[in-house]
Amino acid sequence: MCDVIRVIIVREDSRHYVPQADLMMDPRTSAQDVMRCDLCETALVQMYCDTCLVNLCKACVGEHTFSDESKKHEILRFRKSTPLYPGCTSHDKERCELFCNPCHIPVCSTCLASNQHLGHELLKTMQVLEEKKEKIAKEKNELKEIIYPTYQGIVSDVQNRMSQLEKKCGDLSTAITKHGEDCHREIDKLVQKLKAEVEEMKTTQLHTLQKHLDEVNKKISEINDEINSMDVALDSNDTSKVFSFMSNVDEYKNLPQKILSSLPQFTPGRIQGEELCKLFGTLSSISVQSEEHGYSIKTTQKSPEAASSPVIKQLLDEPQTVTTIHIGYRNYLINVACLSDEEIWTRGEDNTMKLFSINQGSLLKSVRTKSGNIPHDIAVTNSGDLVYTDYDDRTVNIVKNEEIQKVIRLKNWKPRGVCSTSSDGLLVIMDSDDYKQSKVVRYSGSTEKQTIQFDDQSKPLYSSGRFSIKYISENRNLDICVDDCGVKAVVVVNQAGKLRFRYTGHTPTLKNKLFCPRGITTDSQSHILTADGNNHCVHIIDQDGQFLCYIDCGLSEPWGLCIDTNDNLFVAQWRKKQVKKIKYQQ
Incomplete structure (x- = not known):
């Protein structure tokens, strides 16, 4: 309603309004907002009649008061702060104190008397102005x-x-x-x-x-x-x-x-330029891309959109080990998941998942799987509930108030890695019963929402096979990142499931051994971190797959990874059965 009002120039009082268009066209008011007398049309306005709503110079005051002796003319001194009602476009010298809402125009008393606006909603011009x-x-x-x-x-x-x-x-x-x-x-x-x-x-x-x-x-x-x-x-x-x-x-x-x-002979090696x-050693290629929705308007409310624009942090030249937590598993340690900045869930090669205090290093709670099977992967939901996959039972389970509920039961498929999404859903990477296919499925509760299995050429995105270990994580830019040990690569697709890139390691590696990803997580900067068990380190790559650096910190056979809310990294060391907390960003 208000955006069509012709009231542009406003004085400090609330009595007179003049539309800008009229000021520009009217010779009495055309000199840069200089008001002219309505009678002589040449002299500057010095007075005005509050009864007739007429602007006057001193010389024309008498002429105006005698022109209609039937009215009691209230002559006031004109001030620049005096507001100006808009002039009527249909009736010369009439001022419009009302605004017709259906017609979107200011109207004067003569307009109202003509019945042109009969039955229309009328508003005070001051109200519209406000x-x-x-x-x-x-x-x-x-x-x-x-x-x-x-x-x-x-x-x-x-x-x-x-x-x-x-x-x-x-x-x-x-x-x-x-x-x-x-x-x-x-x-x-x-x-x-x-x-x-x-x-x-x-x-x-x-x-x-x-x-x-x-x-x-x-x-x-x-x-x-x-x-x-x-x-x-x-x-x-x-x-x-x-x-x-x-x-x-x-x-x-x-x-x-x-x-x-x-006599000895020297045969120089023939090395071509390539x-x-x-x-x-070689440099990886770089890419400069523009992302239409890469920035978002910041509000006071917390939302996935707001979270996508985090404070920029710099990687430390020398990552530091903050603390080491000794986990009491008889067998090897596989996974770690952050419940909070003070507590972490872990799982080893038995049927018990354990909750530890980070600062105290003490065991707080133990949960056995419902089937008695070894869980394949663990994760924590946005609401703080523990989720685990039961590969042999073909189920994804959630622990609520120390009770285990089966959220997803698969048929002809077995779940491997699981992660909680920003929308509080689940992403599950799974194998077919015959170990010939692998796919990622997005769930909302127990409802399947999306399946990701093939690239644009209808080729499988993920490796298959009984011993093809896979873990999954969602990045802050909503990319889906899969640690695929079967093809020695990190496979990243966007939210729609389209392949973005494959990261196959960085040469030379720390120990000069084959890249072997065994755990994955992401941080607030959309960095992707993957555990390299063969080279006893963690690779950090950016959201476009470019290698940034290694985290060493004396790691031994790193496997599971997770990040807390302050971007501290937790690394599960397989054979040592220890979790290291590492600070790697400023």
């Missing part, structure tokens, strides 16, 4: 208190991302330089090693050849002695000496063996 001003005030407040701070937040977000990019690229350059220096050192070591081997070969060969040379020179000396003896015999006239002389010529005819020494890049 409503319009109230709307403007609300919109101003929304701009000032909500929208403007949101844009400031976007600026801060972009600046933080730029700062993070600068730091990350600087760290990358430092890492590449260090790796190059390490490679140079290794090459220098190799060069020195090869040169030392060449020297050793030369010494060995020279020794052999020198020994052979000494033996030949000895023979030569003996031959010279033999020749001298022959000369003596030839020059002698003593027949007895000549007859007794015995020659050793036949002995010298047996020449010594020839020493054949092979092969050298692979040996040295």
Whole structure:
């Protein structure tokens, strides 16, 4: 209603209103909101008649009062604060104190007398004006208190991302330089090693050849002695000496063996440019994308939309272990799930799930599975209830007030990983009974809402097989993240189930072993964290699949992961049966 009112210029009182259009067209009021006398139309307004609602100059006051002596004219001094009613577009010099709601126009008394607005809802112009001003005030407040701070937040977000990019690229350059220096050192070591081997070969060969040379020179000396003896015999006239002389010529005819020494050869490895890049290391590609709904208006209410714009946090250069909790399982420790910032649920390779105090490290509660089977995965709902999957029983169960309820019973499928969603539903990754298919199913209560199984080329998104371990988590941007040990990858699809990317590890890994994901969680920054049991570390990647860093902290065979509300990481160590609490963000 109010947005069509022609009341634009407002004085401080509540008596007179003039539409802006009329001010611009009327020569009496066209000089930048200068009011002219309604009678002479030239002099500035100095007075006004409150009875007739006429603007007057001092010179025209007498003329106006005598023009109609039947009225008692109340002449008042005109002030700039005096409000102006809008002039009637149909009746010249008439002022409109009412507003016709159906027609959306201000009306004067003459308009009302003409019966044009008979039966219409009439409002006071002041009321309409106040409503319009109230709307403007609300919109101003929304701009000032909500929208403007949101844009400031976007600026801060972009600046933080730029700062993070600068730091990350600087760290990358430092890492590449260090790796190059390490490679140079290794090459220098190799060069020195090869040169030392060449020297050793030369010494060995020279020794052999020198020994052979000494033996030949000895023979030569003996031959010279033999020749001298022959000369003596030839020059002698003593027949007895000549007859007794015995020659050793036949002995010298047996020449010594020839020493054949092979000279060392160096065959340089032929490394093409691409092969050298692979040996040295490669950079992952980057992508710059725009997301239409990436930012949201911040309100005072907590909602998934508001949660999608968290405070920007920086990753620590050196993550820190806050505490270590010793879990009393006889067998291995598999999963961990945060109930709160003070309590965590755990499960091992038996049928009991245990609740521990983080600060005290003490056991608070134990819950046995209803079937007596080993649970495959555990999670905590938004309301704080424990959820677990029973693979052999084909059920998903929830623990409420220490009572176990079967929420989902599957047919021809077996549940593996489970997580609670931001909408308080469940996501379950499951295998078919014949172990030939895998899929993700979204549930609201026990009702199936969505199935995710194939990509755009109708190829399976997830691996199949009896020993293909899988865990699942929902990211803050509502992506569905699956830790698929069968294909050694983290498979991420969007909320609609469309494949976004596959993360297959980062080269080189800490222990130079094959990437083996065994646990997954996400944090407030939409980072995806996955446990790498083979390399004894946790990988952190961003929401687009780009590797950010490793968390080491002396981890041993990490498996299950979870994050508390302060973005502290909890890691279940398989064989050690310990949970480490790690701070990795500022």
